[in-house]
Amino acid sequence: METPKQNHINKNEFDHVYEPAEDSYLLIDALEKDLQYLKSKNPTYCLEVGSGSGIVITAFGMAFPKTVCFSTDINLKACSMSKSTARENNVILETINMDLGSCFISNKFDVILFNPPYVVTDTEECASCDITASWAGGVKGREVTDRMLGLIPKIIANNGTFYLLLIEENIPDEVISIMADYGFSSEIIIRRRVRNECQLVVKFFHHKTKWLKCQSSKM
Numbered sequence: 100m101e102t103p104k105q106n107h108i109n110k111n112e113f114d115h116v117y118e119p120a121e122d123s124y125l126l127i128d129a130l131e132k133d134l135q136y137l138k139s140k141n142p143t144y145c146l147e148v149g150s151g152s153g154i155v156i157t158a159f160g161m162a163f164p165k166t167v168c169f170s171t172d173i174n175l176k177a178c179s180m181s182k183s184t185a186r187e188n189n190v191i192l193e194t195i196n197m198d199l200g201s202c203f204i205s206n207k208f209d210v211i212l213f214n215p216p217y218v219v220t221d222t223e224e225c226a227s228c229d230i231t232a233s234w235a236g237g238v239k240g241r242e243v244t245d246r247m248l249g250l251i252p253k254i255i256a257n258n259g260t261f262y263l264l265l266i267e268e269n270i271p272d273e274v275i276s277i278m279a280d281y282g283f284s285s286e287i288i289i290r291r292r293v294r295n296e297c298q299l300v301v302k303f304f305h306h307k308t309k310w311l312k313c314q315s316s317k318m
């Protein structure tokens with residue numbers, strides 16, 4: 100996958116918007132590693148939650164020019180930057196300033212991407228709409244992520260795939276178990292140590308039998 104051009108961004112803008120870092124590139128690398136699988140799915144709709152500079156969703160849009168791309172961010176300045184990154188790279192992107200994907204009640208996405216604020220902090224820190232929202236993850240660094248997990252079954256297509264970046268402090272096994280209760284199977288696509296942080300990208304997808312069981316138990 101190609102790395103989007105970012106020359107249009109003035110460095111000072113990263114005082115307000117998350118600057119692409121190792122985690123951003125790890126998510127892109129995970130998508131690249133899973134490219135054949137993604138191509139076989141021929142996704143119609145892709146959503147990136149918390150798109151920041153827009154580098155990840157733009158890379159996705161460049162690789163899948165027929166997919167309709169959406170992104171959200173709680174930080175308004177990040178929404179503008181995502182939009183301009185997409186435009187500079189000839190990707191059409193609909194960007195919405197919102198909490199997670201909460202307004203997409205009747206939309207179903209084939210692919211959902213999330214590199215969340217994952218740093219362990221006090222709960223109070225993870226309620227902002229500015230640059231702090233880029234990293235402050237509250238208890239276990241999971242407060243924002245856990246809210247997103249609850250939303251996934253409502254906004255993902257039946258055959259959809261969710262890619263989530265985590266660090267070891269987020270206790271990935273717990274996340275995997277929460278998603279298993281929603282009927283999702285999982286696979287760790289990529290793992291990398293960056294300084295003192297172990298980052299990984301987990302892919303969640305519907306295991307046919309489990310998913311059907313989960314649906315029928317809701318009836």
Ligand SMILES: C[S@@+](CC[C@H](N)C(=O)[O-])C[C@H]1O[C@@H](n2cnc3c(N)ncnc32)[C@H](O)[C@@H]1O
Pocket residue numbers: 117118119120122123124126148149150151152153154155171172173174177197198199200214215216217229232233234243
């Ligand atoms: C770690 S940064 C990742 C940015 C970008 N996706 C990347 O990989 O470079 C997390 C992003 O999530 C956004 N974010 C945090 N809480 C959010 C929420 N409740 N709803 C939407 N976006 C949120 C932040 O503003 C930030 O842009």
